[in-house]
Amino acid sequence: MKNHDNEFMREAIRLSVENIGNNGGPFGAVIVKDNAIIARGTNRVTSSIDPTAHAEIVAIREAATKLNNFDLSGCAIYTSCEPCPMCLSAIYWARIDRVFYGNTKDDAKKIGFDDSFIYDEIKLPIEKRTITTTQLLRDEAIEGFRKWEELEDKTEY
Amino acid sequence: MKNHDNEFMREAIRLSVENIGNNGGPFGAVIVKDNAIIARGTNRVTSSIDPTAHAEIVAIREAATKLNNFDLSGCAIYTSCEPCPMCLSAIYWARIDRVFYGNTKDDAKKIGFDDSFIYDEIKLPIEKRTITTTQLLRDEAIEGFRKWEELEDKTEY
Numbered sequence: 001m002k003n004h005d006n007e008f009m010r011e012a013i014r015l016s017v018e019n020i021g022n023n024g025g026p027f028g029a030v031i032v033k034d035n036a037i038i039a040r041g042t043n044r045v046t047s048s049i050d051p052t053a054h055a056e057i058v059a060i061r062e063a064a065t066k067l068n069n070f071d072l073s074g075c076a077i078y079t080s081c082e083p084c085p086m087c088l089s090a091i092y093w094a095r096i097d098r099v100f101y102g103n104t105k106d107d108a109k110k111i112g113f114d115d116s117f118i119y120d121e122i123k124l125p126i127e128k129r130t131i132t133t134t135q136l137l138r139d140e141a142i143e144g145f146r147k148w149e150e151l152e153d154k155t156e157y
Numbered sequence: 158m159k160n161h162d163n164e165f166m167r168e169a170i171r172l173s174v175e176n177i178g179n180n181g182g183p184f185g186a187v188i189v190k191d192n193a194i195i196a197r198g199t200n201r202v203t204s205s206i207d208p209t210a211h212a213e214i215v216a217i218r219e220a221a222t223k224l225n226n227f228d229l230s231g232c233a234i235y236t237s238c239e240p241c242p243m244c245l246s247a248i249y250w251a252r253i254d255r256v257f258y259g260n261t262k263d264d265a266k267k268i269g270f271d272d273s274f275i276y277d278e279i280k281l282p283i284e285k286r287t288i289t290t291t292q293l294l295r296d297e298a299i300e301g302f303r304k305w306e307e308l309e310d311k312t313e314y
Contacts, residue, residue: 009297013294017301020304025305025314026301026305051217051247070208085245086246086247088279089243089272092288093202093209093243099291101292101293102295102298102299103298107295133256133258134256135257135261137163137170138259140170141238143170143174144183145183145267147177147183148182
């Protein structure tokens with residue numbers, strides 16, 4: 001298994017390097033199921049004009065399409081860099097089993113990609129975060145949740 | 158401004174309720190710039206088969222396309238429910254200025270959408286998380302970062 005792991009990580013690294021030549025950041029990821037790569041992703045934030053298009057998110061979306069399933073249990077992700085909090089959360093939502101990473105978030109910080117600020121903010125209670133966050137109309141918002149609860153034939157996830 | 162805020166939140170709530178009838182979870186979001194809604198999102202995880210398609214992510218992607226800019230500074234997001242860590246991180250990456258939310262994450266937990274597990278996991282050091290995470294081939298991965306550093310004509314973000 002060790003050699004396979006290296007092989008999959010090398011493909012993620014190859015994508016990260018290739019992406020620099022394609023007007024993207026130096027990040028690549030692959031998703032593996034049953035010892036085969038089923039999806040590839042690179043950072044497309046600037047090229048796709050999409051702030052959510054990190055390599056892992058792109059790979060997760062492709063893997064879900066490929067498997068026709070939003071649940072990626074049984075899959076592993078190999079990413080050229082330690083996931084940011086957005087990507088790590090997406091990995092949990094997708095129920096991916098294992099994460100392999102190359103560079104650390106400190107390596108990323110050194111070349112100008114600093115997600116430690118976001119890691120710090122997420123840990124804080126709402127009122128202490130730098131982004132102003134306000135609750136509004138909760139009494140009206142809860143109606144949607146009530147209707148969901150009452151629904152009998154729904155796809156839970 | 159207060160009335161405008163309520164109006165925008167009501168649209169997010171309306172989307173959350175409407176989405177239940179469209180085979181989606183009870184979540185809606187709108188992004189506002191210069192006092193006008195520029196993007197709408199609903200939860201499309203099951204309907205789009207995309208584990209990342211939370212209402213906020215969908216709205217952020219649409220807003221970036223609409224403005225032709227991955228930087229959404231000057232925008233506010235109104236979401237029918239407190240953002241999960243994935244969406245909150247995406248809000249930071251997109252540089253959105255303000256967040257308004259209706260339901261709390263505890264309200265969401267009560268109807269089966271529990272993101273507190275992810276909030277807890279993110280706070281932990283890698284080796285204490287439930288998802289097995291392994292560093293591999295950092296010496297090779299760092300090459301991509303070196304190439305990025307050496308690049309002179311790049312779009313930083």
